[in-house]
Amino acid sequence: xxxxxxxxxxxxxxxxxxxxxxxPVHIQxxxxxxxxPKKFLEAILLELRNAKVLNSKKxxxxxxxxxxxxxxVNLIEIIRLMDxxxxxxxxxxxxxxxxxxxxxxxKTCGIRDSFLGVRDETLKILRESTLAKIVKREKxxxxx
Amino acid sequence: xxxxxxxxxxxxxxxxxxxxxxxPVHIQxxxxxxxxPKKFLEAILLELRNAKVLNSKKxxxxxxxxxxxxxxVNLIEIIRLMDxxxxxxxxxxxxxxxxxxxxxxxKTCGIRDSFLGVRDETLKILRESTLAKIVKREKxxxxx
DNA sequence: TTTAATGTCTATTAAATCTATAGACTTATT
DNA sequence: AATAAGTCTATAGATTTAATAGACATTAAA
Numbered sequence: 001x002x003x004x005x006x007x008x009x010x011x012x013x014x015x016x017x018x019x020x021x022x023x024p025v026h027i028q029x030x031x032x033x034x035x036x037p038k039k040f041l042e043a044i045l046l047e048l049r050n051a052k053v054l055n056s057k058k059x060x061x062x063x064x065x066x067x068x069x070x071x072x073v074n075l076i077e078i079i080r081l082m083d084x085x086x087x088x089x090x091x092x093x094x095x096x097x098x099x100x101x102x103x104x105x106x107k108t109c110g111i112r113d114s115f116l117g118v119r120d121e122t123l124k125i126l127r128e129s130t131l132a133k134i135v136k137r138e139k140x141x142x143x144x
Numbered sequence: 145x146x147x148x149x150x151x152x153x154x155x156x157x158x159x160x161x162x163x164x165x166x167x168p169v170h171i172q173x174x175x176x177x178x179x180x181p182k183k184f185l186e187a188i189l190l191e192l193r194n195a196k197v198l199n200s201k202k203x204x205x206x207x208x209x210x211x212x213x214x215x216x217v218n219l220i221e222i223i224r225l226m227d228x229x230x231x232x233x234x235x236x237x238x239x240x241x242x243x244x245x246x247x248x249x250x251k252t253c254g255i256r257d258s259f260l261g262v263r264d265e266t267l268k269i270l271r272e273s274t275l276a277k278i279v280k281r282e283k284x285x286x287x288x
Numbered sequence: 289t290t291t292a293a294t295g296t297c298t299a300t301t302a303a304a305t306c307t308a309t310a311g312a313c314t315t316a317t318t
Numbered sequence: 319a320a321t322a323a324g325t326c327t328a329t330a331g332a333t334t335t336a337a338t339a340g341a342c343a344t345t346a347a348a
Contacts, residue, residue: 002232003306007246010255026323035246039309046325059316060322075258088146102151102179110282111154114219114273121265129258138254148336170294183338190296203345204293 006082008036009044013078014138016054017070017131024056024063044082051081070132076123086126087119094119150226152180153188157222158282160198161214161275168200168207188226195225214276220267230270231263238263 002010011034019025027045031038045064048054055067066073079086085096091106092115103109146154155178163169171189175182189208192198199211210217223230229240235250236259247253 110278
């Protein structure tokens with residue numbers, strides 16, 4: 001399961017994607033509208049800023065805004081930043097690889113293959129899930 | 145990521161699947177061979193027993209053995225028993241469904257779809273990953 | 289029938305992680 | 319100068335995970 005932090009991040013980013021190129025939005029507003037504890041959200045947005053997904057403007061009239069284009073931010077990137085590995089086992093993780101302690105020999109491990117498959121399929125879907133597509137989908141669904 | 149408990153369970157079950165219908169194997173042996181803390185393993189095997197995946201024999205010469213057929217135990221079942229939901233969001237979970245707190249309206253949520261897709265692909269692969277197949281794969285790999 | 293080997297069960301502890309909050313500091317605008 | 323923002327460090331509380339301890343129950347064999 002994704003952590004709350006990660007879910008908060010996704011919701012905040014979608015919110016900002018809907019307001020792309022409309023100037024900075026302040027934390028308070030995002031927190032209220034998305035029901036996210038403000039202080040927690042602060043830490044999240046800061047991380048996303050340091051990762052250059054967001055940018056911010058300080059001082060009066062300041063706030064956060066999407067730095068990358070909505071079509072260039074996908075769920076893989078967000079999840080990795082917030083929760084770390086996407087794979088279900090460390091030994092099949094691309095970005096957070098670690099040998100499995102429990103495994104005596106990775107090469108002859110019959111378990112890995114399944115999780116390699118899961119990882120690949122998961123990445124395939126999450127890679128295609130950009131903020132742009134999510135916003136588009138949201139609009140399409142609410143028009144029905 | 146899967147918990148250690150879950151990884152231990154998978155390894156223990158594979159070990160027992162390799163010895164299917166060869167009589168009970170005692171905890172001590174599984175613990176030693178798979179490098180699992182014995183007391184922790186006890187709790188795990190007990191849960192698997194209560195779920196009728198394993199069965200046990202008490203007393204001298206006792207131990208655990210696979211109750212279901214190796215081809216009838218897949219990774220979905222094991223993961224659900226040990227770690228709970230497989231989906232990345234509660235709102236797309238089949239067995240552990242809960243509405244997302246962060247979501248104002250599930251019907252118009254543009255995020256769900258992606259995770260629904262991930263869940264379906266994940267289940268598809270894990271459903272096919274039975275103990276029988278894992279053991280078979282293991283043997284094939286070690287012959288190379 | 290005793291003994292030893294084994295699983296069963298309840299409780300507890302230690303460590304790690306997740307979630308949330310507090311408060312002082314910095315920067316930009318008016 | 320005053321005010322409205324974000325930045326940063328620290329920490330507290332809650333929850334979950336991992337591991338351990340010890341008393342109890344059952345079975346088989348001696």
